[in-house]
Amino acid sequence: MSDHPEGPAMKKINMNTLTPEMKNKIDAMSYRDLLTLWRFSPAGNPMFVGEVGEYFASRMFGLRDAPGSHAVATSKSVGW
Numbered sequence: 001m002s003d004h005p006e007g008p009a010m011k012k013i014n015m016n017t018l019t020p021e022m023k024n025k026i027d028a029m030s031y032r033d034l035l036t037l038w039r040f041s042p043a044g045n046p047m048f049v050g051e052v053g054e055y056f057a058s059r060m061f062g063l064r065d066a067p068g069s070h071a072v073a074t075s076k077s078v079g080w
Contacts, residue, residue, distance in 0.1 A: 016052060018052050035074060038056075
């Protein structure tokens, strides 16, 4: 019997490593979704740490800086 509640096959996942699944999740988010998460998540959110955080920021800022992004209007509608 395993001491781990999920059984012996359960692997520990490093949330700081950008997996294909996490990349797809971030890629599926709109600029508004990314910005909302960025502004309102508590400090230490795993989405902003390590490789995942680097990719998240790169994707968000890339969408923000794209022509026709309406970033200012989106920012105002998201608020603080």
